[in-house]
Each structure stands twice: as C-alpha cells, then as structure tokens.
Amino acid sequence: MKYRVQVEVLPRRGILDPQGRAVADALRTLGFADVEEVHLGRHLVVELAAASADAARASVTAMCERLLANPVTEQFVVGAAETA
Template structure:
C-alpha cells in the first residue's frame, strides 16, 4: 500500500522560499504570479493491508515527525 503526504505551511505563516521563487519568476518575465507557497510531498511504501489503519499510522507519523504541526498542515492520501 502507498501513502502520499502533502505538507504545506499554514495560512498566515511567512514563506520565504515561496517569496524567493515568486521574485525569481518575475525576474524571468513571468509577471502574472502574485504568490507562491512551497511545500513538500512525502511518499511512503507501507506493509499495511487495511487503508483505515494505514491512514491512522501515517497521521501519527505526521504528528510526530513528518510535519511541524505548529506551522504546517498536511493531508494524507492512501492508495
């Protein structure tokens, strides 16, 4: 079973990397970009066979290691 976790900064948290990318895009002539938010995608290969159990386990991983829940939000997809 595979899991995919999308981690993004929460709304209102300053994103200096996203701002640097927005500025660089403007320098390259892409003037229509008003904002950029950077995040990360984590793909996990799991031995679990039960999707609900796998999702619960991945959420625990996010809470304990994969995401800084003070400033980041995350979503979990199980496939």
C-alpha cells in the same frame, strides 16, 4: 498488504513563507509576471505494510504528527492509500 500514501505538508496560511516568496520572485524575474503568490512545502510518498487502507492512512497521519510536519508552523494533508 503494501500501500502507498501521498502526503503534502505546507506552511500554515499567515505564517511567513520566505522560500515561497523567493520562488515567486524568481518566477517573475524569469518573465512569469502573472504570478501572485507561491507557497512551498514538502511532498512525501510513504510506502508501508498495513492491514487495510484505513490502517495505512491512520499510521501515516501519526507519522505526520510525530515527525513529518511541524504542527506549529505547518499543516498537512494525507491522501488516499493506494495499494502499491
């Protein structure tokens, strides 16, 4: 069965996030004065074959631990596995 799993990877709270800061500054320059903070990370959609939705999520979690996220500086959230 084919599944689609969403992953978000974001800088850990307290870790310097210069990209997020640059985006916040740019937004304020454009006139969005109410912006207080922006955090910038990655969003991934992984499509994979797996025996079940649980197996798909477990596999994507292993991918995050091995490649998709840097555990020192980033945290990740693996979303639900939808059939694709």
